Each structure stands twice: as C-alpha cells, then as structure tokens.
Amino acid sequence: MDVKEHMPKHDTLNLRKRHVGESCKLFFRSDPIKIVKAKGQYMYDETGVKYLDCMNNVAHVGHCDETVVNAATQQMAILNTNNRFLHDNLVLCAKRLTATLPEPLSVCYFVNSGSEANDLALRIARAYSMQYDVICLEQAYHGHLSSLIDISPYKYEVGKFPKKEWVHVAAIPDSYRGKYRGENSEEIGELYAKEVEELVKDAEAKGRKIGAFIAESAPSCGGQIIFPPGYLKKVYKCVRAAGGVCIADEVQVGFGRVGKHWWAFELQDVVPDIITVGKSMGNGHPVSAVVTTKEISMAFKDNGMEYFNTFGGNPVSCAAALSVMEVVERDGLSQHAAEVGDYTIALLNELKEKHPTIGDVRGIGLFIGVELVENRETREPATALAQHVITMLKENKILMSSDGPDRNVL
Known part of the structure; x- marks a missing residue:
C-alpha cells in the first residue's frame, strides 16, 4: 500500500512529548505505532506494515468505508x-x-x-x-x-x-x-x-x-x-x-x-x-x-x-x-456480527480447554472478552500475562487491548 510519511516517527513522538499532555493516553506507550493509513479492518504504519485492527471501537463499518x-x-x-x-x-x-x-x-x-x-x-x-x-x-x-x-x-x-x-x-x-x-x-x-x-x-x-x-x-x-x-x-x-x-x-x-x-x-x-x-x-x-x-x-x-x-x-x-x-x-452487518461472534466464541472456548490461564470466555456478537487468570480456582487476575499477550499479538501485527478493573480481560 502506498503510504506517505510526513516526518520521521521519532520526530512525531518528540513533538507529542513536548506539546501534548502526558495524561493523554497513547496505545503501546513504550513502543507506539505511528498509524498513517487504514482501510477496512487493517491499519498501516509509516513503513507500510499492515496490522489487523481488533481494538478500534469507532471504525464500525470498516476504516475509510x-x-x-x-x-x-x-x-x-x-x-x-x-x-x-x-x-x-x-x-x-x-x-x-x-x-x-x-x-x-x-x-x-x-x-x-x-x-x-x-x-x-x-x-x-x-x-x-x-x-x-x-x-x-x-x-x-x-x-x-x-x-x-x-x-x-x-x-x-x-x-x-x-x-x-x-x-x-x-x-x-x-x-x-x-x-x-x-x-x-x-x-x-x-x-x-x-x-x-x-x-x-x-x-x-x-x-x-x-x-x-x-x-x-x-x-x-x-x-x-x-x-x-x-x-x-x-x-x-x-x-x-x-x-x-x-x-x-x-x-x-x-x-x-x-x-x-x-x-x-x-x-x-x-x-x-x-x-x-x-x-x-x-x-x-x-x-x-x-x-x-x-x-x-x-x-x-x-x-x-x-x-x-x-x-x-x-x-x-x-x-x-x-x-x-x-x-x-x-451489508447485513448486525447478522454478520452474530455469525462471526458465535464462531469466534466457539474457537475461544476450544482454547479455554487447552489453556488453564483462560478463566472465562464471554460475550455476544462482536462484543467479546477473554479473562486471563493465574489460577482458575482462586480466579486471581493474570494482569501481567494479559499485557504480555497484547504485546505478542502486536509483534504479530494484531492490535488488541485489555480492560476490566484488573486489566486482565482481552
């Protein structure tokens, strides 16, 4: 995909640090992604690398529809x-x-x-x-x-x-x-x-x-x-x-x-x-x-x-x-959300059977949460693991976030 970088990423980051409030949230703050273009379910950084966007809650019918x-x-x-x-x-x-x-x-x-x-x-x-x-x-x-x-x-x-x-x-x-x-x-x-x-x-x-x-x-x-x-x-x-x-x-x-x-x-x-x-x-x-x-x-x-x-x-x-x-x-997107959601939840429940760190899979349609725990009996939140999973997904070009009071729900 043809992308145009307006300035080097480090210059963008330095300007942000200088002129944008520190309390303003930045995804992946330790190693942020500079997004310059998006289409459908994908976002692209300044080098043209494509990411699957599983975290953005505003591009409801796809980026740049x-x-x-x-x-x-x-x-x-x-x-x-x-x-x-x-x-x-x-x-x-x-x-x-x-x-x-x-x-x-x-x-x-x-x-x-x-x-x-x-x-x-x-x-x-x-x-x-x-x-x-x-x-x-x-x-x-x-x-x-x-x-x-x-x-x-x-x-x-x-x-x-x-x-x-x-x-x-x-x-x-x-x-x-x-x-x-x-x-x-x-x-x-x-x-x-x-x-x-x-x-x-x-x-x-x-x-x-x-x-x-x-x-x-x-x-x-x-x-x-x-x-x-x-x-x-x-x-x-x-x-x-x-x-x-x-x-x-x-x-x-x-x-x-x-x-x-x-x-x-x-x-x-x-x-x-x-x-x-x-x-x-x-x-x-x-x-x-x-x-x-x-x-x-x-x-x-x-x-x-x-x-x-x-x-x-x-x-x-x-x-x-x-x-x-x-x-x-x-485009029947509500029905599509139901079908894809059911399929996704079924696959996640299969993963739950294999991985004891998955304490709960819940959701409906494309509103889905996967709660990670240290122990299924105590349900101790696996916050660090959730953040590690998010980082690994990012390295594999999939963008996801965590939420919940303990930030352990993918």
Whole structure:
C-alpha cells in the first residue's frame, strides 16, 4: 500500500512529548505505532506494515468505508454549518435513527461525543424526574466531563477521588468475578437487581431521591460483561417506581455490535427512557446522539433553558451517520456480527480447554472478552500475562487491548 510519511516517527513522538499532555493516553506507550493509513479492518504504519485492527471501537463499518467517505466529503463540499438552520440531513438522520428503536423513543438531540451525550442525558433525566441522585454500576465509565467522572468509578476510583454524596454505586452483575457467581441465570440477575433495590431504599431513608439509573447495556470497561437474564427489567421497574429515569448507555455497544439486535438493551427485553449513542455512529467522525420520549423531551423544554449545540447535528456529521446506518443495513452487518461472534466464541472456548490461564470466555456478537487468570480456582487476575499477550499479538501485527478493573480481560 502506498503510504506517505510526513516526518520521521521519532520526530512525531518528540513533538507529542513536548506539546501534548502526558495524561493523554497513547496505545503501546513504550513502543507506539505511528498509524498513517487504514482501510477496512487493517491499519498501516509509516513503513507500510499492515496490522489487523481488533481494538478500534469507532471504525464500525470498516476504516475509510467508501460510502461513508463519499457522503461526508460531498456534503462538506456543499455546506457545513451549525444545526440552528433547517437542514434535511438532521431530520433524516433523526428519522432513520429512531426507526431502529422501539416506541416511544422518538426524539433526538445531536451532539459530538459519547461524553456530551451522557452529560445531556443526565440533564434531561433530572429535568423530567425533578430528582438529582444517580445510580451507576461498579467499574462504570460514562465519559470525561466532570459530571460523568462523578458517575464513573472506573475513573474516579483510580484517581482516588471521593465519591459524591448524590452518587450511589451498585454491584456490577458480573457472574464470573462479582459478588454473586455462577451461571448467568435469572436467579443471579435477581440477586444483583436486589442490590439496586437496597440502594434506592437506603437513599430514600436518608431523604435522597433517585433521579436516574445509568448503565451500559453491556459494560465494556467493567470487562465485557453480559448482564444475567432479567436484570435490567427488574432494575428499571424499581427505579421507575422511585420516580427515576432509566438511561441506557449504548455508546460502545450499540449499532448492531452485539449481533441480531441493533441495541444491546434489547438483549434484556427492556425499553429505556433515554439512550445515548456515539463512537461507531459516524465511523470515526465525531457525531453522537441522545434519544428519548416525547414526554421526557417536553419536560426538558419546559425547564425554560433553550438547548443548542454548535456542531452537534451539523450537515456533515449527519451525512456520515446516515451513511453508517445505510451500510449496516445494506451489508447485513448486525447478522454478520452474530455469525462471526458465535464462531469466534466457539474457537475461544476450544482454547479455554487447552489453556488453564483462560478463566472465562464471554460475550455476544462482536462484543467479546477473554479473562486471563493465574489460577482458575482462586480466579486471581493474570494482569501481567494479559499485557504480555497484547504485546505478542502486536509483534504479530494484531492490535488488541485489555480492560476490566484488573486489566486482565482481552
């Protein structure tokens, strides 16, 4: 593949060290890869070496997909402006997005990132419920805005920041490593749901009211967790009974990634009050959205504060998002994710039989986690081994990452 290097890699790295904040994450920091081009499932470094990309969660329909690129560039050549002008792309994008969702989810707000979407979802939820407190899950991550760090134990616990009084953290329904272990059954789901019920009771006993429950429909930073059957149905019922709103964070797991369904919340047979989408929505272009009901959206309108977003829902972003939805549907990518995911999980389970360091293989569609352990009985996390495997894969031109609280889940 023809690639052009604009400057030597060491110069790029030196400039980054000089001008980019040290806290900004860099993959493979001790020996980073300089990526200059990508196509489909492959990325290329400055020397033309090809890597299989198994870690990038934004190139949803493949890097530089022709349909997406053409839609965005053609619109850019005609017009790009803020969304306070009337434009077809915004309303067509809203129509197509809501067509993938169950009733009564029918009203969209367009923003630029998953963080913006989750922050706006909290504002909307509080405007409707008139209650402030939030229930989140252990190891949750919902974004980098201050409001979201507060409800992301994955972030604030690492930084050793205190939990805010209005935040209530429920046990993550991890049937492999969590508080209640066993098969991913309805019984396990009920035990974890009761944890949320107790949080609601404790909050009310202290005079606090739950305004929202927020969770990824399949927690990713928690270690690729699949909820036990019936978990969200019981939790949503409890939260709504307390006057709260249920938010499904689909930023990482939506748009057909789980296979068979467009949205991961459908795996639980529930309909959230608000969903947030992003990352894959623009195939790398910054576009995200909040979708809610007409009733909830009117409560947000009635609070008297007009909402606008300079770049959210601009014509180019909406053109990109429309084309992503077109490709997912046209090419049957959700069904493809289901088939390839089933095949991959079957092969990984075969490896599990051969390698005692594989403690658990879990997932659905192309949302898969392989948990490495030092000992299957104690389930001691094999963090160092996971990092070694990632390094070896990189040397073999396969890019993968780890996650979970112990960074031991591939």
